Amino acid sequence: MAEPGPFRSSASAVRLTGRLLCWNLAVAMASAAVDAFLDPQVRWWGVVWPLPWWLACATALAWGVLRAREKADRPPPHDSVRSDWERAA
Numbered sequence: 001m002a003e004p005g006p007f008r009s010s011a012s013a014v015r016l017t018g019r020l021l022c023w024n025l026a027v028a029m030a031s032a033a034v035d036a037f038l039d040p041q042v043r044w045w046g047v048v049w050p051l052p053w054w055l056a057c058a059t060a061l062a063w064g065v066l067r068a069r070e071k072a073d074r075p076p077p078h079d080s081v082r083s084d085w086e087r088a089a
Contacts, residue, residue: 014066021059028052 031049034040 011070014063014070017059017063017066021056021063024052024056024059028056 031052035045035049
């Protein structure tokens with residue numbers, strides 16, 4: 001029986017991490033635009049606006065690890081000979 005919840009398989013974990021990465025990048029770009037065009041003068045803004053960029057980097061690293069693990073767990077096709085190009089991918 002399948003596990004309930006968002007992490008049913010490594011593929012769903014990769015998919016969710018990819019979505020989180022996209023959202024982090026969107027928030028990071030929005031915060032950079034606010035910083036560039038509105039130039040907020042509140043003291044906490046200097047700490048808050050780079051935070052989405054750090055989260056995007058951490059999420060990209062997590063996505064890369066999960067994606068590599070997903071590709072390593074996938075069995076190769078049985079009926080075809082793998083070319084050098086396919087092995088590199």
